[in-house]
Amino acid sequence: MARLSEDKINEIRSHSDIVEVVSKYIPLSKKGKNHVGVCPFHDDRDPSLTVSQDKQIFKCFACGAGGNVFHFVSRYENISFVESVVEVAKLSNIQIDDIEVTKNQPNQHLVPYYKLNQSFIEYTNYMLMSSAHTEILQYLHKRGIKDELIKIFEIGYNPSNDALYHYLKAKKFTDEEMIEANLVRLTNQGIHDVFSSRITIPIHDKYGNPIAFTARRTIENDEAKYINTTQTPCYTKGNVIFNYHRALPFAKKCGRVLLVEGAMDTIAFYKASIENVVATLGTACTKEQLKLLKQMHVKIDVCYDGDDAGINATYKFGKMASENGLEFEIIDNKSGLDPDEIIEKYGIDELKSLSNKTISWIDFCFEYLQRKYNLENYSQRVEFAKEMKVEIDRLNEDFLKENYFKKLFELTQFDMSKTTQTNKIERSFVRTTHFKYGELAEYEILGQMLLSKQAVNIFKNDLGFLIHPICNQLSLYLINEYRSIDEIQVADLMNQIKEDEVKNLLIDICEWELAPKTLNIDVLNDAIHKIHNKCIEARIKEMSDLAKKMSNPLDKARIMNEIIDLRRRLVS
Secondary structure (H helix, E strand, O other): OEOOOHHHHHHHHHOOOHHHHHHOOOOOEEEOOEEEEOOOOOOOOOOOEEEEOOOOEEEEOOOOOEEOHHHHHHHHHOOOHHHHHHHHHHHOOOOOOOEOOOOOOOOHHHHHHHHHHHHHHHHHHHHHHOHHHHHHHHHHHHOOOOHHHHHHHOOEEEOOOOHHHHHHHHOOOOHHHHHHOOOEEEEOOEEEEOOOOEEEEEEEOOOOOEEEEEEEEOOOOOOOOEEEOOOEOOEOHHHOOEOHHHHHHHHHHHOEEEEEOOHHHHHHHHHOOOOOEEEOOOOOOOHHHHHHHHOOOOEEEEOOOOOHHHHHHHHHHHHHHHHOOOOEEEEOOOOOOOHHHHHHHHOHHHHHHHOOOEEOHHHHHHHHHHHHOOOOOHHHHHHHHHHHHHHHHOOOOHHHHHHHHHHHHHHHOOOHHHOOOOOHHHOOOOOOOOOOOOOHHHHHHHHHHHHOHHHHHHHHHHOOOOOOHHHHHHHHHHHHHOOOOOOOOHHHHHHHOOOHHHHHHHHHHHHOOOOOOOOOHHHHHHHHHHHHHHHHHHHHHHHHHHHHHOOOHHHHHHHHHHHHHHHHOOOO
16 A cells, blocks of 8 residues: 655646536636635635636635645545545546555544444344244335345334343443434333334445434334434434445446435335435435535436425425536436335336436426416516526536527527526625735735745845744745745645644735735835834834833933934834
């Protein structure tokens, strides 16, 4: 295994393009010499994130996030710096040797819950396969869930006699742990199993750790058909994608993933030997789930149920996905059935065939919104046209826009292609110069130092320090960097800087509207003189304050002479 050297990191960085990499995560729009987009690191509505292709850095002017391509990927994927370097290499199609990477270890305080859930899996699977519950196993077999699928998905059965609680108690798990994990509940009648008399299917995080369960009733009664683990220390429903860890390698291989509603929908596709399938465990998709889908870096085909609830959920998902730049299409399921029902009614081959019948998001919108609005009514026709325009405007290809606007005109007689576009991505993000870490002169000096080794030498000889500690720290980094090179690469310098405030200052200077474009010695000298004078003026004030407190005339006279001498040293 090779280790990542500094030279290798810089090589990967120099052969990658931050605009191309960031575009794989969020949609970017060209604005002047930079690209802008909606920041993924805070609840951003307007495009506050700027990506500089020239400098190979990014900066959000709302939340302050910034850095080079590695910092973006590391923060977005929630991975280590070294992992981000490897990921950037993959995204940029850069061939690298096997790298020794320490993967993010699970939070140690969650490990007991993983072990507890694993014990639950082992117990319920044993119960399912035991002779005492053959009717449950037969029920699964009748539904086409054979032993192989039971093994893959670790399906189990929890009987109704609270034996699970006693089993886990014997395994030395505490009542508090079991209650916190939502495997048992405390009632007025004592402690009882949560998933009693239910078929259980484990839910895992993206690393494959068991964190929760979805459970189906085995008898028809008034209880909910499915119940899920409530929020626990290791599980928040909206933060997890079901089957993510199993589906990822299959999705990477074929470049697509099927998105379905529930665990049984996922299993239905497995019956058809389709394994690149994940589920949101419900019709609502959250921002965190969307983020996980983005991290797969494959096309998404949405295959929610064909009933009204599924179609409505598909539209809601599509709106969110479109706004966040996901590449996706819609499985054209007009059967009104879910995947399992399709198999039951038409057979496995029909589900296989359906999985390849996709329509574009825009085509889906035309169909969906025509059912929502009465196009015979003028005001509703206007609303229909407005909604369609929003989605069409997001398309990148002009010929597609032209065709869809033509279709929209045929339906509404409104030529929406010529209306004034109020696309948020085109709004200019107004920035004002704010010297957070120092003042104008210090920014001018640092800006000149970034441009030229000559400026660094002048700074060292004529001044050698800056007043603000963060500014001074950056100047030291620049001096050190120029010892081995003649030209600064900002994105590479980012890798050397450890302090977040120094990184932010570097980004601020790079994105500063008044940043120098070429070395100007007169500007540099003037800025140096200003800092020089500011230091002297501070010393003069300090000594003047001291003189006011003195009662001895001789001591006061001595201080005043020093003040006069300092004033002579001020540079006009």
